[in-house]
Structure formats: C-alpha cells, structure tokens
Amino acid sequence: MQKHLAAGSFLTALLLFPAFCSAQTVLIVSGNGQLVCVNCPLSATQFVPLVVQVNDATGSPVANATVTWTDTQPNGQLTVATSTTGTNGQASYALGPQGVYIGPSFFPFTVLASALGAGVQFVETSALASGVIAPISVTLVSAVVPPSLSGAVGTTAATPLVVSVAGTNGIFGGGPVLSGIQVRLQSGTTGPTVSCATQAGQPAGTVLTDTTGTAKCYPVYGGQVGTGTYTIVAGGNFQSLPSAALTVTGGPPAIIRYISGNSQRVNSGVKAPFALIAEVTDTSGNPSNAAAVTWSVTAGTATLTSAITSSPSTGLVSAFVTPTVGPVGVKVALTGTPSVQYTFTVNVNIVVTALQAVSGSGQEATEGSPFTAPLLVQVNDNALLVQGATVNYVVTSGSATLSAPSAATNAEGQAQVTATAGATPGPVVITASVVSGTTTYTQTFDLTVLPPLGVTAVVNAAGFDQSPSAASPCSLVTIYGTGLATGLQGLVLPFIAPQYQVAGVSVQFGGVPAPILYVANFNGVQSLSAQVPCDVPSSAAVPPATVPMVVTVDNVAFPTFPVPVTPYSPGIFQFADSDGQTRAVLVREDGSFITVNNPAQPGDTLRMFVTGLGQTTPPLFTDEFDPLSDQSGTWVPQNLPVNAGVIVGVDNGGALVLSAKYAYGMVGVYEVDFQVPNNAAPGNNAPFAVVVQQGNTVVFGNGSLIPIK
Secondary structure (H helix, E strand, O other), X not given: OHHHHHHHHHHHHHHHHHHHOOOOEEEEEEOOOOEEEOOOOOOOOOOOOEEEEEEOOOOOEOOOOEEEEEEEOOOOOEEEEEEEOOOOOEEEEOOOOOOOOOOOOEEEEEXXXXXXXXXXXXXXXXXXOOOOOXXXXXXXXXXXXXXXXXXXXXXXXXXXXXXXXXXXXOXXXXXXXXXXXXXXXXXXXXXXXXXXXXXXXXXXXXXXXOOOOEEEXXXXXXXXXXXXXXXXXXXXXXXXXXXXXXXXXXXXXXEEEEEEOOOEEEEOOOOOOOOEEXXXXXXXXXXXXXXXXXXXXXXXXXXXXXXXXXXXXXXXXXXXXXXXXXXXXXXXXXXXXXXXXXXXXXXXXXOOOEEEEEEOOOOEEEOOOEOOOOEEEEEEEOOEEOOOOEEEEEEEEOOEEEOOOEEEOOOOOEEEEOEEEOOOOEEEEEEEEEEEOOEEEEEEEEEEEEOOOEEEEEEEOOOOOOOOOOEOOOOEEEEEEEOOOOOOOEEEOOOOOOEOOEOOEEEEEOOEEEOEEEEEEEOOEEEEEEEOOOOOOOOOOOOOOEEEEEEEEOOEEOXXXXXXXXXXXXXXXXXXXXXXXXXXXXXXXOOOEOEOOEOEOOOOEEEEEEEOOOOEOOOOOOOOOOXXXXXXXXXXXXXXXXXXXXXXXXXXXXXXXXXXXXXXXXXXXXXXXXXXXXXXXXXXXXXXXXXXXXXXXXXXXXXXXXXXX
C-alpha cells in the first residue's frame, strides 16, 4: 500500500509541477516613487508608465504573462487593468488622471502589479497647488547646494547624500514629510557616471525616502575615468537640484588582459622575436598605473628578460622569453593578488638529426607477460642531446601492447616505453619514430611472443568451487590453463563417451589416466573437463593431501599441478535462466525443467544433478558411463546408491531426500531426488543447497537458487 501511495503522490506532484514551479518573481523596473502636481502649470503633470519584470523560478523572463494592475485612486475608487508581458518579460501600465477628491494638498496612492501568484506595489504621490507651484520642497540635508563628488571606478562613497522631501504650508496647513519618494543621481550626457547604491527591491540606482521623509544616496562611481557633472533628481521627474562637478578616477588593478605574443614557435635556445604583452586594468577596463606584476615560468624551461614589473599609465606590461624545452608556460600575475593572472604559451621547435635504438630489441616473453627490458632510444641534434622531443611508438606487426603511445626525451636525450606480450605467439615488430621538420626518423625493435604452457586452476565442474574440496574420487573437475587448446576455437567433444585423449590432450592424477569430457577455447579462455579417477587416494585431513596432476598437450607435458583430493566434493550443476539469473538444474517427474517461468511448487518431487558425492554400493569405477545389471537375463540400468548421507536444503530449511545415486548414461554425475517442503515460501530465488555427511565429516556444496511458486 505504501508503494502505491508513494507512486500516487509522485504522480500528483508531476501533475501539480507547473503550480509548484510557479514561484515567479515580479520586480519593479521603473515608475516607482513618482511625485506629480496635477494642476501645477510650472511643474511636471504626467506620471511616466509603471513597468515590471516577470521572471520564473530560474530567473528567466516569462513572456505572454498577464499582469493585473490594481490602482487605488485618491477618492477611494479602484481601477483594475491588465497588460501582457513581452518576450523580455516586461509589462507596463499608464496611470490615468486622478479622480476628484477633497483632502490635503498632497496624497500618496498605490498601484499593485500582480502576475502568476506574485506581486509588487508601487507608491506614487500626487500634489495639488493653491498657486502655480506645488506645495512640496526637495532639499539637501546639511548642504545648500549639491557638493562636488570624486571617487575611484567601482567604489562606493562612505558618506551619503541625504535628500529631504516634505510638504510646505498649503490650504490645509502642515508641512509634513513625504515617504516613498524616489531619489536618484543623473550623470551628464558625456563623461563619467555616478548613481545611488540601489535600495533593496527598487530599480537600479534608486532609493526612496523613509518615514522621516529623507533618502540616503551613497554615490557609486561608474566605469569611465574623467570629469563631468551630476544632478540629484527627486520624485521621478518632479524636481532636479542644481548640477555639481563629478570626478571619477581609475579603480584598483583587477584584470590582466592578453594583448599579444602568445603561441609563438621558437627554436630551442633562441630568444622569442615578439614580446609577451598584457594589459593591467581596473574592473571597468581602465588602464592601471603603477600596478605591480610578477613574471614566472610555469611549464617547460626558459629564461625571461626585459620584464616590466610595474605598469606605466598605459597599463601595459611585457617580457621576452628564451625557451629551451617546451612547450613553455609563462605567467604574469598581480603581485598582491596572484589569482589575477594570464598564462602565455611558447612552443619550442626541436631539431633532430638522428634516432638510435639503444636497447630492448631481441627479447622474448610468454603470452600476457611483460618484456623485461624497456624499448630505449636516443635522440640527437648532431653531437647534442635533444631534450623534450616526442618519440612515438607503435606495434607495426604481431601481438603486443605498449605502456604508452609516446614518450618525451629526458635530459640525456633518451626516451623509453615498455611492452607486454599479447595473446598470439609469434614475432612482434615495434617501430619508434620522431619527426623533425619534414623528416621522420625511425628505429625498429624485434620481439617474440612465446606460447605459455601451464595449468592455472582446477575447480569443481558443477559449482566451480576452487576450495580444497574442489575434487574427489569419481567427481568432475574443470581445468583452466594456457596452452591447453591454443589451436582450437570452440568446443571439442569425444565420440559417444569420455575418452582418455581428446584433441591431443590427456590428463593424469597421481599417474592414473583420467577420462576427458571436452576440451574448449572460448575467446582465449582455454579449459577442459575431466573425471578424477575413482581409485585416486583422497584425504579428509585439513588441509587435505594433494595428488600430482599432469596435463599433456601434443606429447608435451605441462608442469605438475598439485590438486587437493577429498573424499567428497559436492557441486550442484546450474544453468543461466531466461532472466539472466543462475539457478540449479532441476527436473520434475514429468521430465519438465524448473525455470523462472516454470517454477517448482510445494510438495513437488524434483531431481537435482550433482557431482562429488563419493563412492556407491556396488562401488563405481572410473569412466563408468551406463552401469547395467543382469536381471533374469536382461541388462537393465543398475541402481548405485551413494554411501554417504545427503542433505538437501530448500529456502533455508531441510527437504525430504528420497534417493541419491549415480546417474545412468553420464560420467561423474549423481542424481538426488527430493521433495519440496510444503511450507516453502514462494519466490524466484529461494536458497538451495546440498550437503554430504558421513560420520563426523560434513561437506557443503556450492549454494544455488530455486524458483518456487
């Protein structure tokens, strides 16, 4: 139920995703904090349009969004209008004439802009006049006229300009302060710029008067260096104070910009013809004077000369480089701020007149083994050793791999890589080359890959167990090695029954020949399966005694391989099911196989196939294929029950074993009939096991799986 609820919740979340993601933002672009005298012949009488920006949760503009404008008129009348955002996410609203009202000589009113569940409020102020001018005063606090301003590019003044906006005595008396009035700085049409540090939530460069009627504007100096003028503007376009002088100086050094000299190609030991030139500027790109810089070589080897470490008024710094080993990296960085830097690259031309093979040719190695000595070459420029030359190596023919496709020569002019023998025996040719101008110099190395001979592992042929109990008398084992089936591809089977020699391969355990079931070579993995002779001695000791095993291929004997042989080595035969899972080979009484699509059922009688259950009564003999007995003159399959006790486990519990005997028509294979417990839990991968017990000896086979319905 919880799964379904979780899935349902997830689906609901997907359906509601647009709503959840509609965390839009509506921002004021312009028009907030305006002050207008509606009947003053000597003042501005029109409001400029109100503009908002609508963005989605990622900050991207939202086009075609409907913005609702709720305009609260001074007489309490409500005006509602809509507009649509353009491709830039902006929408505007033009304020109309204010309604007829009776009240003070000035009044604030609001306009709410809302879209997609978010909104922002504009505060505007209208004023009435009893004469020809508005009953409003805009003044500087603690100053009669605007002061001259001076500062560096990108800096903010520590002392603000404080502007007061208040009403004057009118027909309703007063002189109260006015809040929500916009104040900004307007620079001259040419020259440097200055603006107010932006108040949170307001358009760039603007602040609003607070409840005391004052606004604090901290000047922020713009990007152009020079002199000019600025003006304080209040109420949108309501009133401008007298202009004053503005001086902007260069900011601190903050950027190093590339000018020229990068990616030159120079012969080793020769001074580069062109200087490495960079420019030091402030954040706005103005050249920095007297900026301290540091030059350094960061890659390769080279010397620097004529380095300018303090910038002149142009901001340009430079250095010349003489490279020896490249490519050369040269970094110029601000001395006080090393992270501000630029790195030049100078490429070095290498002159080569000779390539010589020093050592490494004529080696031999077995398949998959490394060749002992490196493939070493010497690069010269006449009598001089060439450092930093790139020597390329490639396997021209044969089977081998290289540690690297190329190597650079060291201070002695030498380069080297190592080689590893591949999977195919035979000659190998590796070519080393170096390019100088239009000439390619080459040297070859002749190597030989030898086929290895040897056993690498002996495992239980059913469970593929490599433990000390992998082999027992009469059991089946799989032998892995190199050189077992070098000339084969695929599987070679003996005719009808196992033979003592297959595809030129034979096996002996303790000098006793063993029958071979197959010899195989799949994608270079070489193996054979054989029956451990029934009369090979076994040991229950820990660790068990070993029996010397010798594999012979085409009359060439492999090195002796010791194999531990125990009385029992149970292993369950398995197969890869249709779902890719490995499960036990099981057969019903009707002959059908148990699979994930045909699972066993509680109470079923099943037959499993194993190896390594030891001797039977009557006793087995090696390579026994179809044991028969004479029943009144008729030969019938002989019943050969195993001597040891056999335990079968299903779903972590015991199962009733009906019989355990040697399988007719097979070599080294036993069949165990058992009954699936009635209380076995359903599932595709119920644990399945087999155990051999005789006296105090208990041997576990490999674990497997059984599907139960």
